[in-house]
Amino acid sequence: MTAQVSTIADTRSESSPRSAPRVLLYAVLILFAIYYLLPLFIMVVNSVKPLSEIQGGNMLSLPAQWTLEPWQKAWNEAQIGVQATGLQPYFLNSILMVVPAVAISTILGALNGYVLTKYRFPGHKIVFGLMLFACFIPFQIVLIPTARILGTLGIAGTIYGLILVHVVYGLGFTTLYFRNYYEAFPTELVRAAQVDGASFFKIFYRILLPSSGPIIVVTVIWQFTNVWNDFLFGASFSGPNAMPITVALNNLVNSSTGVKEYNVHFAGALLAALPTLIVYIVAGRFFVRGLMSGAVKG
Amino acid sequence: MAFLEINRLEKSYGAMSVLKGINLAMEEGGFLVLVGPSGCGKSTLLNTIAGLESISSGEIKIAGRRVNDRRPSERDIAMVFQSYALYPNMTVAQNIAFGLEMRKVPKPERDKAVAEVAETLQIGHLLNRKPSQLSGGQRQRVAMGRALVRKPKLFLFDEPLSNLDAKLRVDMRTEIKRLHNSLGTTIVYVTHDQIEAMTLATKIAVLKDGHLQQFGTPAEIYNDPVNTFVADFMGSPPMNLVPGELVMSGKAYAVAIERDGTAPVVLPIANDRTVVSPAGQKVVLGIRPEAITDVDGADRNAKNVIRVSCRTEVVEPAGSDTFVVTRLGGKDVVARMRSDAAVKLHSTTDFAYNMDRAVLFDPASGNRVA
Ligand SMILES: Nc1ncnc2c1ncn2[C@@H]1O[C@H](COP(=O)(O)OP(=O)(O)O)[C@@H](O)[C@H]1O
Numbered sequence: 272m273t274a275q276v277s278t279i280a281d282t283r284s285e286s287s288p289r290s291a292p293r294v295l296l297y298a299v300l301i302l303f304a305i306y307y308l309l310p311l312f313i314m315v316v317n318s319v320k321p322l323s324e325i326q327g328g329n330m331l332s333l334p335a336q337w338t339l340e341p342w343q344k345a346w347n348e349a350q351i352g353v354q355a356t357g358l359q360p361y362f363l364n365s366i367l368m369v370v371p372a373v374a375i376s377t378i379l380g381a382l383n384g385y386v387l388t389k390y391r392f393p394g395h396k397i398v399f400g401l402m403l404f405a406c407f408i409p410f411q412i413v414l415i416p417t418a419r420i421l422g423t424l425g426i427a428g429t430i431y432g433l434i435l436v437h438v439v440y441g442l443g444f445t446t447l448y449f450r451n452y453y454e455a456f457p458t459e460l461v462r463a464a465q466v467d468g469a470s471f472f473k474i475f476y477r478i479l480l481p482s483s484g485p486i487i488v489v490t491v492i493w494q495f496t497n498v499w500n501d502f503l504f505g506a507s508f509s510g511p512n513a514m515p516i517t518v519a520l521n522n523l524v525n526s527s528t529g530v531k532e533y534n535v536h537f538a539g540a541l542l543a544a545l546p547t548l549i550v551y552i553v554a555g556r557f558f559v560r561g562l563m564s565g566a567v568k569g
Numbered sequence: 570m571a572f573l574e575i576n577r578l579e580k581s582y583g584a585m586s587v588l589k590g591i592n593l594a595m596e597e598g599g600f601l602v603l604v605g606p607s608g609c610g611k612s613t614l615l616n617t618i619a620g621l622e623s624i625s626s627g628e629i630k631i632a633g634r635r636v637n638d639r640r641p642s643e644r645d646i647a648m649v650f651q652s653y654a655l656y657p658n659m660t661v662a663q664n665i666a667f668g669l670e671m672r673k674v675p676k677p678e679r680d681k682a683v684a685e686v687a688e689t690l691q692i693g694h695l696l697n698r699k700p701s702q703l704s705g706g707q708r709q710r711v712a713m714g715r716a717l718v719r720k721p722k723l724f725l726f727d728e729p730l731s732n733l734d735a736k737l738r739v740d741m742r743t744e745i746k747r748l749h750n751s752l753g754t755t756i757v758y759v760t761h762d763q764i765e766a767m768t769l770a771t772k773i774a775v776l777k778d779g780h781l782q783q784f785g786t787p788a789e790i791y792n793d794p795v796n797t798f799v800a801d802f803m804g805s806p807p808m809n810l811v812p813g814e815l816v817m818s819g820k821a822y823a824v825a826i827e828r829d830g831t832a833p834v835v836l837p838i839a840n841d842r843t844v845v846s847p848a849g850q851k852v853v854l855g856i857r858p859e860a861i862t863d864v865d866g867a868d869r870n871a872k873n874v875i876r877v878s879c880r881t882e883v884v885e886p887a888g889s890d891t892f893v894v895t896r897l898g899g900k901d902v903v904a905r906m907r908s909d910a911a912v913k914l915h916s917t918t919d920f921a922y923n924m925d926r927a928v929l930f931d932p933a934s935g936n937r938v939a
């Protein structure tokens with residue numbers, strides 16, 4: 272009580288008693304930061320060490336001898352499939368899968384959100400309800416039916432198959448994001464554009480899309496992370512030539528022949544995680560902003 | 570021939586009927602105001618004219634052409650929305666030109682049209698701004714510019730002034746009236762403000778709960794309301810509605826009204842009126858405040874002026890006039906006196922009732938009986 276009174280009476284004083292809880296707050300935050308950064312730290316330092324140092328038991332220390340050889344090995348020498356190609360071709364597979372999958376599911380989600388809010392039809396609530404429901408179906412349940420469908424379509428074991436699966440599975444989420452965002456978008460703008468003579472798609476890309484930046488960022492990050500990190504669909508539906516990097520990494524780490532090259536494994540894991548990290552670092556601040564903003568200022 | 574024709578129009582959302590058999594006809598160059606309390610279906614009616622809402626049955630004709638199944642862009646209309654609905658990502662110039670762009674008008678022509686409209690509305694200096702950088706009044710002008718630039722056959726306004734402050738609203742009202750006079754365009758205008766309706770309209774349609782109550786010129790609506798709803802809704806202060814009884818006074822009809830303390834007042838009905846109720850019937854007398862004046866201020870041309878003395882309950886000087894409240898038939902009755910009339914509070918004063926301007930309603934249905 273007295274402390275508080277003195278703060279109010281003497282706010283310009285530099286040795287404010289408020290700084291005590293501040294210090295505590297920072298201490299806790301720093302502790303959490305260390306807690307979360309420690310695994311990353313271990314991965315990074317061990318990926319630039321020769322294997323002998325790790326086998327010597329010095330997991331936590333900085334490398335005595337710095338080397339990029341494990342990274343290079345993980346990238347293009349390690350034995351994963353039949354040939355010793357490293358992670359490189361699988362990284363490319365993941366890119367070829369994730370870019371179209373994210374683009375298509377985001378565009379379709381935006382169109383769904385547009386129709387479900389601005390071109391309402393009888394039963395639109397049921398359609399939306401069913402799409403929402405799709406978000407909660409566990410992956411495992413749909414594995415066998417999906418395999419059948421991919422087989423019927425003749426795209427089993429291909430990257431196209433994986434793209435299709437990820438688009439369909441992501442659609443529930445992307446639709447949810449865009450529908451909620453467009454729900455707050457003023458309908459009078461759409462009506463004004465209709466009177467002005469703009470077509471369905473013109474209204475979409477001239478009026479709605481330019482105001483959709485934040486939600487596009489949210490959706491792209493969400494989809495990119497999920498599709499890139501997916502293991503189950505990748506392991507179930509990819510043939511030897513369509514394997515995404517998550518599955519390849521698993522094969523690298525679990526290969527039973529020879530010595531375990533931990534430094535190469537760490538480097539490989541870092542390589543696999545790099546794209547999502549970059550996406551977060553580049554677009555992360557828009558992510559939070561997008562989650563917070565609903566309405567369009569006009 | 571009517572320019573805008575609406576025949577037996579019905580609109581329902583599922584089981585809920587919102588517009589119930591609307592019939593309207595409007596000549597070219599007219600200014601039609603749809604007025605009524607909030608939720609009565611004004612916007613819905615306007616949106617069906619625009620083609621933004623489908624209709625359940627009936628017919629809409631613009632310039633002799635049935636447009637029921639036409640899209641908004643094919644109806645040759647432009648619309649100004651309550652929220653202005655300016656495209657937030659475009660500049661003012663792009664906003665105004667958007668309709669022309671969608672209609673594939675070449676860029677040089679578009680620029681010329683935008684410049685002309687900007688000149689008319691004095692928004693030339695705003696053309697490169699975004700809507701978020703404009704004040705409410707400026708946004709309003711841009712929204713009108715977007716409608717004007719296409720030179721459509723029909724303009725639709727949905728409560729365009731309701732988001733402006735009082736002073737600006739009056740200014741913009743005058744401006745809209747001036748634009749209508751100078752451009753000679755046909756306008757359908759929605760408002761819940763009866764003063765806006767009276768000042769702007771050449772024809773007024775009064776709506777309530779999806780029913781068209783009355784359709785006529787502002788003078789008809791004001792002087793000759795078809796029912797107590799219209800009488801009460803239009804005019805400020807509204808028409809006095811006083812319960813009484815229809816009696817015979819000699820050979821003519823009259824209304825007898827209870828008065829506190831003394832004998833009932835008997836007010837004769839002008840004998841050129843057709844009265845559709847028999848004597849002895851309960852009625853409601855409708856009389857505008859300006860038809861009840863101080864004795865010297867009575868209309869000299871009126872044939873039927875009755876002097877009634879009543880006790881004054883409230884005296885409200887309003888500058889140009891003084892409103893005086895008395896009690897008659899258990900209701901407050903507002904009289905509109907000249908500001909220099911000598912009226913004392915709580916004293917018995919003589920009032921002149923101009924019965925030429927009085928109307929009678931049925932108390933149960935609210936409809937006119939004389
Ligand atoms: N899309 C809709 N679905 C269901 N009811 C609606 C819809 N739009 C309007 N209504 C109803 O129709 C009635 C008239 O609405 P509206 O035309 O907006 O009234 P006003 O403009 O006169 O205030 C209201 O009762 C409103 O609730």
Ligand SMILES: [Mg+2]
Pocket residue numbers: 611612613728
């Ligand atoms: Mg409305």
